Amino acid sequence: MTKQTKPRATTPARRASILKAALDCFIGQGVEATTIDDIRRASGSSIGSLYHHFGNKEGIAAGLFIDGIQRLNADLLRKLKRCKSAEQSVRTVVTQYSDWVTAHRDIARYLLNSRDIAFPPETKDQLREIHRSHITEVFRWFGPYVRDGEMKALPIDTYVPIISGPIQDYTRYWLAGQVKESPAKVKTVFAEAAWNAVRA
Amino acid sequence: MTKQTKPRATTPARRASILKAALDCFIGQGVEATTIDDIRRASGSSIGSLYHHFGNKEGIAAGLFIDGIQRLNADLLRKLKRCKSAEQSVRTVVTQYSDWVTAHRDIARYLLNSRDIAFPPETKDQLREIHRSHITEVFRWFGPYVRDGEMKALPIDTYVPIISGPIQDYTRYWLAGQVKESPAKVKTVFAEAAWNAVRA
DNA sequence: CTTTTACTAGAACATGATTCTAGATTAGGA
DNA sequence: TCCTAATCTAGAATCATGTTCTAGTAAAAG
Numbered sequence: 445m446t447k448q449t450k451p452r453a454t455t456p457a458r459r460a461s462i463l464k465a466a467l468d469c470f471i472g473q474g475v476e477a478t479t480i481d482d483i484r485r486a487s488g489s490s491i492g493s494l495y496h497h498f499g500n501k502e503g504i505a506a507g508l509f510i511d512g513i514q515r516l517n518a519d520l521l522r523k524l525k526r527c528k529s530a531e532q533s534v535r536t537v538v539t540q541y542s543d544w545v546t547a548h549r550d551i552a553r554y555l556l557n558s559r560d561i562a563f564p565p566e567t568k569d570q571l572r573e574i575h576r577s578h579i580t581e582v583f584r585w586f587g588p589y590v591r592d593g594e595m596k597a598l599p600i601d602t603y604v605p606i607i608s609g610p611i612q613d614y615t616r617y618w619l620a621g622q623v624k625e626s627p628a629k630v631k632t633v634f635a636e637a638a639w640n641a642v643r644a
Numbered sequence: 645m646t647k648q649t650k651p652r653a654t655t656p657a658r659r660a661s662i663l664k665a666a667l668d669c670f671i672g673q674g675v676e677a678t679t680i681d682d683i684r685r686a687s688g689s690s691i692g693s694l695y696h697h698f699g700n701k702e703g704i705a706a707g708l709f710i711d712g713i714q715r716l717n718a719d720l721l722r723k724l725k726r727c728k729s730a731e732q733s734v735r736t737v738v739t740q741y742s743d744w745v746t747a748h749r750d751i752a753r754y755l756l757n758s759r760d761i762a763f764p765p766e767t768k769d770q771l772r773e774i775h776r777s778h779i780t781e782v783f784r785w786f787g788p789y790v791r792d793g794e795m796k797a798l799p800i801d802t803y804v805p806i807i808s809g810p811i812q813d814y815t816r817y818w819l820a821g822q823v824k825e826s827p828a829k830v831k832t833v834f835a836e837a838a839w840n841a842v843r844a
Numbered sequence: 845c846t847t848t849t850a851c852t853a854g855a856a857c858a859t860g861a862t863t864c865t866a867g868a869t870t871a872g873g874a
Numbered sequence: 875t876c877c878t879a880a881t882c883t884a885g886a887a888t889c890a891t892g893t894t895c896t897a898g899t900a901a902a903a904g
Contacts, residue, residue, distance in 0.1 A: 501861070605834070609811075680893085701892070847903085849901090863888070
């Protein structure tokens, strides 16, 4: 039986500083082009420390991804639970996303561009589970509105794409520099479209 | 002045076989994890040949990307030009995409997941130009329908996200194995939603 | 038949990810 | 307060892999 010891007080700070440095590098030069040494220098840590905390480069990328997704999800649920009606709820899904990506441009860019990374299976499972439980909570919130006829009854898997797809797609164009106005600036148009698409 | 010589008859075949091998590897193990040697072995060519045709690994990835985008775009314009009305045109944008990604699953997955790759600036320019000219043609097609009042007048940059965003987002979920029905199976729902969102 | 250029080949090289061993630091108990 | 086990830091050594380079082969043009 091995003795369990608490992680040290400085650990979260070091982890965070590595993730922050990694994000800067990834955004600046792309994931593939940033070297472990870039991250090491930017975060002021050592190779040993990096590998101790994250295992390998993929591990750093995965940590950053999971971290970001969870912040985004948590922010949505917090805002959603303050809503008083179906319409307000649907509009909030769109406007929260718009505001969040505009306020956290770098991490949003990373999240939207990093599907490609072949995360190891255990990370994929973790991500799947995070997604599943988030979706479950969101659907629990909207379920009643559909049942009592305030919202259209559609195939279950089409609600998310129909409500969130357009603003997400717009955000991609914005991050790629192909459109000028930030998502936060045009959110009303997309909130309007979303509500029209699902109102009964 | 250097003499110009035709490319050899076998060249296109070799290029295609390299791209095909690359796609298989990229889908199977991810872009970052596939080595040049994997592609070399799978395509039955040599290192020299690979680098002669594509310059470097990024060049192979870029070639595959451009190739795929152009097929997708060409297929849309061909189908669009057979349409007789605003409604049929909007629905076709959605259904063509659904059918194409369902029929070309692997290349679709690659196209949707590879925004991340930091292509060299010259490739980015090339992609931007391909996108620009395609969008121009598509808007030329839809312009009259907006002007004569069959379709809503919306901010110009919101049409593509509103019409195509949902089916694209759904396709992502499908490729990730998170929904069962193929885009081709559910295309009518999304075509319906798209038309409702932009009809006058 | 000759010349020019596209194309193929793979060994040598350079870069950068990862492993490994050693040591420093901290938490928790005696 | 001191001891012990574990966490955490370090960076040199190793290994994998992308890229370059030189040499040669084969097809097109005259």
